[in-house]
Amino acid sequence: MDSHGQDEQRVVWTVVDTGIGPLMLAATREGLVNVVFHATDPVRDRALERLAARLGTEPVEDPDAPLLAEAVRQVEAYLAGGRRTFDLPLDWSLISGFNRQVLRELASGVPYGTVVGYGDLAGRVGQPGGAQAVGAAMGANPLPVVVPCHRVVESDGGIGGFGGGLETKRRLLALEGVLPEPLF
Numbered sequence: 001m002d003s004h005g006q007d008e009q010r011v012v013w014t015v016v017d018t019g020i021g022p023l024m025l026a027a028t029r030e031g032l033v034n035v036v037f038h039a040t041d042p043v044r045d046r047a048l049e050r051l052a053a054r055l056g057t058e059p060v061e062d063p064d065a066p067l068l069a070e071a072v073r074q075v076e077a078y079l080a081g082g083r084r085t086f087d088l089p090l091d092w093s094l095i096s097g098f099n100r101q102v103l104r105e106l107a108s109g110v111p112y113g114t115v116v117g118y119g120d121l122a123g124r125v126g127q128p129g130g131a132q133a134v135g136a137a138m139g140a141n142p143l144p145v146v147v148p149c150h151r152v153v154e155s156d157g158g159i160g161g162f163g164g165g166l167e168t169k170r171r172l173l174a175l176e177g178v179l180p181e182p183l184f
Contacts, residue, residue, distance in 0.1 A: 013048065013059045014063035018075070020171055024043075025068060025071050025072060027067045030091035032146060033051070033090075034094060035142070085111075088146065106152065110148060110151045113176045118134045122134045138163075
């Protein structure tokens with residue numbers, strides 16, 4: 001508790017080495033709040049600075065924090081092909097408005113092994129013609145992998161963009177059986 005009798009915000013984080021590179025996972029008491037691709041030291045440090053500024057507290061490395069440890073277990077199981085859904089509380093505080101609405105629809109309405117077009121997803125949230133805005137929401141996703149922005153593709157069959165890089169998107173879609181595994 002802080003001096004005003006309120007629960008102090010606590011942010012815990014860890015970095016996990018995975019087949020798609022190091023991922024930084026961060027959580028609050030509310031749930032998983034951030035997943036960051038390519039979490040080398042400089043990328044991790046910038047992400048931690050952004051979290052501190054946005055959430056008002058310094059993140060603490062604590063891989064054994066129960067919610068964070070469970071998130072790591074589930075992400076590792078997913079990436080190993082042993083899990084198709086995530087059963088984690090999510091803290092949506094880093095995203096708001098239209099972007100949050102789109103990401104919530106994505107998380108609940110686009111299951112493992114399927115894809116959706118940017119325009120189709122826009123239509124699902126009542127914004128037909130909002131494909132570019134959906135693309136911006138995907139780029140702002142603070143919870144990639146868990147909120148599966150890799151499942152959003154172009155209507156013409158193109159793979160679209162991806163904050164984790166196109167090779168990572170291809171690997172995630174191959175893991176889910178949407179694309180063939182790379183030959184080498």
